[in-house]
Amino acid sequence: MTxxxxxxxxxxxxxxxxxLTDRGATVRALVRNPSKTTFPAGVEVVQGDLLDVEALRRALAGVSTLFMxxxxxxxxxxxxxxTLNLARDAGIERIVxxxxxxxxxxxxxxxxxxxxxxxxxxxxxxxxxxILxxxxxxxxELTIKDVVLGHGVYPMPIGGKGLAMIDARDIAEIAAIELLRRERAPGALPLNRINLVGPDTLTGADVAGIxxxxxGRPIVYGGDDSAAFEKSLLNFMPSWMAYDMRLMSERFLSEGMIPDAGDIERLTTLLGRPLRSYRDFASELAASA
Incomplete structure (x- = not known):
């Protein structure tokens, strides 16, 4: 079972x-360049990507559960x-x-x-x-930490509705829990969706305060100018992606990313511990700077 x-x-x-390896699972990793990434002992590495059909076929052979x-x-x-069509061809029914x-x-x-x-x-x-x-x-936020640390400005235009930001470590742990739940189930489980959110819904002003x-010094919120945000992104990403990010930020401003009722409690129960907070994340980053 892989x-x-x-x-x-x-x-x-x-x-x-x-x-997954910490939990004793048999893991295969699909990567573009195996020489650039080190994995735990026992992990099988397959070189390829999601448009390389033959590499995907090799990677999917004998697999019981897929993290996509x-x-x-x-x-x-x-x-x-x-990927989904090839997974079906390979007989895979369990996906996260x-x-x-x-x-x-x-x-x-x-x-x-x-x-x-x-x-x-x-x-x-x-x-x-x-579906996570x-x-x-x-x-x-690692992409903008130099702006925060060097210029005293939190530059992400996240607005005043609030985002329930989640730590990637919590995303990964929940993904592993769900993969193993499906992997170890005696039969197929029904499709379900889980919102992954953090414990606090934070505005731009909240994040600047954190x-x-x-x-230990003032950090100001840079404001809600999505056009200026797009322009700044052009310094390190292609124009289509910068525009995509601008459109996303405009939805942050108009709607935010607000948890549904019960989301936080569900995730806390799933993890068996509290979700990591943005305050702790910022403190860790500040201490390492």
């Missing part, structure tokens, strides 16, 4: 691999559909898919709409799947 992890070299994927994570890229939906919270509401945002399309295909193809829908990951406390 669990295949796609996206295994990324922030969440690496931690899912570690969580594919990144924000222009052909994300095609990658997912190729990493989607995004409000994928069914932020439908003008390309990568949200793509993930919602994958959710629909999981339903239409009859997979037994857990994480809110904004705290680890996204950073101020963590650093």
């Amino acid at each position: 669990i295949l992890i796609t996206g295994a070299s990324g922030t969440v994927g690496r931690q899912v691999v570690q969580q 994570l594919n990144g924000v890229v222009p052909d994300e939906f095609t990658q997912a559909l190729v 898919y990493l989607s995004v919270i409000h994928s069914d509401r932020y439908l003008n945002v390309p990568h949200f709409a793509g993930k919602f399309g994958v959710e629909r295909m999981l339903e239409q193809m009859g997979f037994g799947a857990t 829908r994480p809110a904004y990951s705290m680890q996204n 950073w101020s406390a963590a650093l």
